[in-house]
Structure formats: structure tokens, C-alpha cells
Amino acid sequence: MAALTRLLKPSSSSSITFLFRRSLSSTTTAVVSDIESQHNQRPNFSDPKGSRNFQWVFLGCPGVGKGTYASRLSTLLGVPHIATGDLVREELSSSGPLSRQLAEIVNQGKLVSDEIIFNLLSKRLEAGESKGESGFILDGFPRTIRQAEILDEVTEIDLVVNLKLREDVLVEKCLGRRICSQCGKGFNVASINAKEENGRPAMSMAPLLPPSHCSTKLITRADDTEHVVKERLRVYQEKSQPVEDFYREQGKIMEFDLPGGIPESWPKLLEALNLEDYEVKRSAVA
């Protein structure tokens, strides 16, 4: 109960910063390379030993695939993938007043308050710290300028990957999303064939179908309806696009236009990140 009261208690910016700084205290500031996106260079990972921690952020509209690519990179780089949307959904699936309050906000496509997000994230970081985690790939955070400013006060972000995809495809992808209620894996039943339009190239994406043991247990997120997805896209333009500018001004952003589905995009993303031979380099120095 006390913990719940603390979660719901409005906090001042400075107490949020304190709480958050404490959670990040042992997450050493990363030593990742020169991310000189202003100079149009690819990131240069000069230390393949894995002795440093990656502190990356994934930005992008709902449905773009932040979770998919952040999760793959987290496995490759050995750092945790922390998605604030997942933290919110975990809280939603618990019973209690906060869960009801969150459901109302999330199912309307609105953003949860910065205070609640910082509390959930701090708890997640503290739990990770006690397990010896360091570094992170943040997905879905920061989503407001205030979140970005507070994050900036407490730690150094090395790289921000901004994933981009045409809006009609984003909506289709959100509507096709399914989750296995048993193992939690995400799939997509949408078969995308968007035509060339107004200078935008045609785009195809094959569905990402579940194996037979998951196919009978698929569920759809309550906020993946057309109406709510469109509201989430509107909220993204209003609240989260300024976050892109925030990092663009810091020269930390790497723009990445997804060329298609995972088979086309993943190798290109690794190439853009200069990580094509990362695994090879890591095992060579092990």
C-alpha cells in the first residue's frame, strides 16, 4: 500500500531526478564510440570486448517495430531491453486502483503521467541493478521533452535510433499485432502491400506468423484498435516528435527508414550501426 501511495503521489521534478539518479547510479556512463551523426558517420565501435555499456534509446511511432529491433539488439549486445510500454502493461495486468487508472489512459491512446513512468522505470532499473545489469536499450522512453530532460540530467545517452515507416503501414501493422498470452511473444498477422504513393516507395512486409503452439492463444492489445492507434499517432506527433528534435540538436540521433520487414531491415540496421561483424569481433577477443 505504501508503495502504491508513493507511485500515485505527485512528485516534483527534483525528487523524480533524485529517484531516477539513484536507480542509475551503478549504471556506468557508457564509453560508446563517436556517434557523429552530424558528420554522417556510422557509429564506430572501437572496443568490441563488451567492456563498456551501451546506453541507447529507440524512438519511433507506434507500430514502427521499436520493440522488435530493440529486443534483437539487446540480445546481440548483451544489455537489457527496457520498454516502458511493457512496464505499463505489467502494471495494468495487476489488480488495484493504479491499474484501473492506467487502463483508462492507455485505452484512450493517451500518455501516462511522467511521474508514474519514472516510478515504473526506476523500479525496473533497481531490480536490474540488483541482478548486475548494466547499460540499456530504452524503448518507448523518453516520450516527452520533460522525460528527455530528466534522463539527460541523470545519465549520458550514447545513441538514439529513430525508426521511420510510412503512416498507412504503421496503422496496418498495429492492427495486425498479436501476442501469445502464454509465452508473451509478439507476432503480426498483417500482410502488407502498400503501393507507391506521393513519392513514397512501395513496401511489402510478410506476416510474422506464430508457431502452432501459440496460434490458439493469441490476444490483441486493447489499445490496438484503429481509433486508438490513430490517437496514439496524433499524440506521438504532438508530444514525442519534439524529443526527436531534442536529440537531433545534440547530434545523437541516427535516422533509420525501414526498407521493409525484418528480413530486409535487420541486416541494414546492423550495417547502419556498424555492427555487422560485432558478434565475430566479440568472439575473436573473448
Ligand SMILES: Nc1ncnc2c1ncn2[C@@H]1O[C@H](COP(=O)(O)OP(=O)(O)O)[C@@H](O)[C@H]1O
Ligand atoms: N514513456 C512513456 N510516457 C508516457 N506513457 C507511456 C510511456 N511509455 C508507454 N506509455 C504508455 O503505454 C502505452 C503503450 O506503450 P507502447 O507499448 O510503447 O506503445 P506504442 O506501440 O504506442 O509505441 C502508451 O500508449 C502510453 O499510454
